[in-house]
Amino acid sequence: MSAPEFVDVAINDLSTVERVAVTVVSLAALVAAVLFSRRESARRESRLSTVAAAVGAFAVVVVTTVVVVVAWDAETIAWAAVASFQVQATMLVRAFLSVMFLVGVYVGTGVIHRAVSRFVKRTEGISEHQAEITYRIIQISVYVIALVIVLNLWGIELGGLLIGAGFAGIVLGMAARQTLGAVIAGLVLMFSRPFEIGDWVKIGDKDGIVTDITIVNTRLQTFDGEYVMLPNDLVGSDEVVNRSRKGRLRIHVEVGIDYTADVDEAMSLAKDAMGDVDDILTVPRPQVVLKEFGDSAVVLDLRFWIDKPSARRKWRAQTAVISAVKSAFDEAGVKIPFPQREVSGRAETGGFRVSEQPTVEATEPEDADQPGSAVRKDSKGEGDADDADEEDETDE
Structure with missing residues (x-):
């Protein structure tokens, strides 16, 4: 058997x-x-x-x-x-080749992912976020090529499919023009890296901390607790100020001193006062610069630096500097003037007449015994006597 x-x-x-x-x-x-x-x-x-x-x-x-x-x-x-x-033998062969090819593509994209990760670790200029975006683009491209090859293997004509896809792409592009623009701008932002999550930025008139960066929009948290969502096409076309990129930030505070004050002494006092503030950096050293002649004061520009810039650090340092400089000026008798105006009249109009005391209109007294009333009566009596004398002289 x-x-x-x-x-x-x-x-x-x-x-x-x-x-x-x-x-x-x-x-x-x-x-x-x-x-x-x-x-x-x-x-x-x-x-x-x-x-x-x-x-x-x-x-x-x-x-x-x-x-x-x-x-x-x-x-x-x-x-x-x-x-x-x-089931025909040719169909089995095609199915087997298709499966093996797709498996090979899947394994190949994994190899590409590891290669990109190793390259990022050796290169300091590329972030992990950029590497991930690069890998996703390569992965999608490889999958599209693999799909085209498999369709050709099964004898499917791609001409009509491509024409239909092109027409659909035109329709979608016209309908979602702004969204596609935001997506393209998002890819540009991800590669150009003007800011990253956690940075303190100013985009247009919006000021806050970057909380998220997507392919379509950028999200900020303002210092008033508001969450702002900005489309990436607007972010790419507007001015972007990154206050966190360098790890330090210079702050300007303006203060005016009286025109009669000693400028050198005031500058020295302000510099010494800033040197005693703990919330600012000692290197670079604080500086005091004469900025301009104001309407009623000589304007000094106080310049100092803070590290790890944030809105809270800026406000704390600015408050400490203003308080220290104000105290130093008060102790030294340096006057911080307030706005004043000089008013003058034209000569052809007679100028201004200034009276030390306000004019008070005379009122008729009710009591005849008051001294003022007596004077007026006396004056009036004297006047009557004079008139009588004049009449006598006339008669004569």
């Missing part, structure tokens, strides 16, 4: 309970193989190991299926099912 005949006889002699036991053991082995492959692929964290685990699991599935079919003496039914599909 040959080996196949012995196997057939042995299988035919199996009872129903034994067939069920063989099926249960086969399924348990299948589950164990799948779990083992998942654990190994997760532990190794490489695409090659993932593919190997998938191939191993597929082989176990095939073997388990064959064992179950043979155990239940269902070979005839299985072959009849296969024959009913009328």
Whole structure:
């Protein structure tokens, strides 16, 4: 008796309970193989190991299926099912080549990912975010090329497909022009890196901390607690000021001194006062520069630096400097003037008449005994006497 005949006889002699036991053991082995492959692929964290685990699991599935079919003496039914599909050899070859090609592309993109990661670690000018964007672009390009090759392998004409895709692209481009512009601007921002997450920036009239950068928009948190979402096309076309890039920031504070004050003394006092402030850097040293002649003061520009720039550090340092300089000027008697105006009148109009006391209109007294009333009466009496004398002289 040959080996196949012995196997057939042995299988035919199996009872129903034994067939069920063989099926249960086969399924348990299948589950164990799948779990083992998942654990190994997760532990190794490489695409090659993932593919190997998938191939191993597929082989176990095939073997388990064959064992179950043979155990239940269902070979005839299985072959009849296969024959009913009328599968041709060329289709099987195409399917096998397509699967193997796609598996190779999947493994190849994993190799590209590791190569890009190693390149980023050796290069300081490229961030991980830029490397990830580069890898995604390469991955999409490779997948598109692989899809075109597989379609050609199956004899699918791409002419009509490309024409339809081109027409659809035109329609979508017209409908989503602003969104596509934001996406393109987002790619440019990700590669040019004018700012990164956590930077303190000023974009147009918006000032805040960058909280997120997506392919479509950039998100800021202002110092009033507001979240602002800016489309990337607006960010790319507007002025961007990054206050965190260099790790330090120079702050300007203007203060005016009286024109009669000693400028050199005031500058020295301001510089010494800034030197005693702990919230600013000593290197570079604080500086005091004469800026301009103001309307009522000589304007000094106080310049100092802070490290790790943030709005809170800026406000704290600015407050400390203003308080220290104000105290130093008060102790030394340096006057910080307030705006004054000099008013003059034109000569041709007579100028201004200035009175030391306000003019008070005379009122008629109610009581005749008041001194003012008596004077007026006396004056009036004297006037009447004079008039009488004049009349006498006339008569004469």
